[in-house]
Amino acid sequence: MNNQKLLEEVKHSFLIKRARAEEENAAFISSMCQNEEFDKLYSAYNKKNLAYLRSKFAGENLQLKAEVDVLKQKLQNFLTENNIDANKLEPQYECPICNDTGIANGKMCSCLLSALNSKKSVIMSGNKKFKSFDECDDSIMTEQDFKTRDLLKTWCEKYPNSTKLNINIFGASGAGKTFMLECMANALVKAGHAVCFKTAFDVNELARLYHIGKNFDFSLCLNAEVLFIDDLGSEPIIKNVTKEYLYNLINTRQANNRPTIISSNLDLNNLLDRYDERIFSRLVNKKLSININLTSPDKRLI
Numbered sequence: 001m002n003n004q005k006l007l008e009e010v011k012h013s014f015l016i017k018r019a020r021a022e023e024e025n026a027a028f029i030s031s032m033c034q035n036e037e038f039d040k041l042y043s044a045y046n047k048k049n050l051a052y053l054r055s056k057f058a059g060e061n062l063q064l065k066a067e068v069d070v071l072k073q074k075l076q077n078f079l080t081e082n083n084i085d086a087n088k089l090e091p092q093y094e095c096p097i098c099n100d101t102g103i104a105n106g107k108m109c110s111c112l113l114s115a116l117n118s119k120k121s122v123i124m125s126g127n128k129k130f131k132s133f134d135e136c137d138d139s140i141m142t143e144q145d146f147k148t149r150d151l152l153k154t155w156c157e158k159y160p161n162s163t164k165l166n167i168n169i170f171g172a173s174g175a176g177k178t179f180m181l182e183c184m185a186n187a188l189v190k191a192g193h194a195v196c197f198k199t200a201f202d203v204n205e206l207a208r209l210y211h212i213g214k215n216f217d218f219s220l221c222l223n224a225e226v227l228f229i230d231d232l233g234s235e236p237i238i239k240n241v242t243k244e245y246l247y248n249l250i251n252t253r254q255a256n257n258r259p260t261i262i263s264s265n266l267d268l269n270n271l272l273d274r275y276d277e278r279i280f281s282r283l284v285n286k287k288l289s290i291n292i293n294l295t296s297p298d299k300r301l302i
């Protein structure tokens, strides 16, 4: 799905969200107007407010504005005295910055960008449900796991101002690498970023299809804001594809300052053996990457 179509869809969902808030507000006001005192106050407020809004075309009438505010305060007091949330006088929009219009100060509001990125992440990661840092089972975590979790959590909190661009997590099967990657993806999506989560097998397959001109989704991996590659080393080596496209992927992403987060069962020696010096030095470059070696025992056996 292209970006424009995605944006249209998200904007449409905002229209619905806004209409729902306004409908709920209208229903609330109409039920409150069953009460004579409220009804009287509300009609006076409504009339005055309309007069004020009309006056705005000819320059703001501050006297009318003050009168509107007094009536509004009376209505709010009435609600509070009856143990009803005074905010309900107005439609309850989710975003107080743009009132769910998606536009603030003539620009895209951060809530719209966040909703758009969340939708992109779902599409790019194939509807994957990510685990979250809150789901860490402290009882099976080693001291190193706690340190790793804190480091990764901080990286996500600071993103895009994190100290290093990339993260590689090495370790044997069951050490919790995929879990940590998913927690990071989850935290980043929640903070409004767009992530693409793939296994190395998937990335390799996309590269193969791209290579033979059958599918161009490999560019998703190239251009994703944050790319996760799970289980690097588990993919088959395809001649003229695997190493070439992996190098291109890592190189292009680094040049564009886009983070790549990788997990692998391989240790550094095996990584060097399997790929080559060019890929290896790009991947584990200490200036750009945090390299973590998870040595904890297989948690699936605990």
Ligand SMILES: [Zn+2]
Pocket: 095, 096, 097, 098, 099, 100, 101, 102, 103, 104, 109, 110, 111, 112
């Ligand atoms: Zn907003």
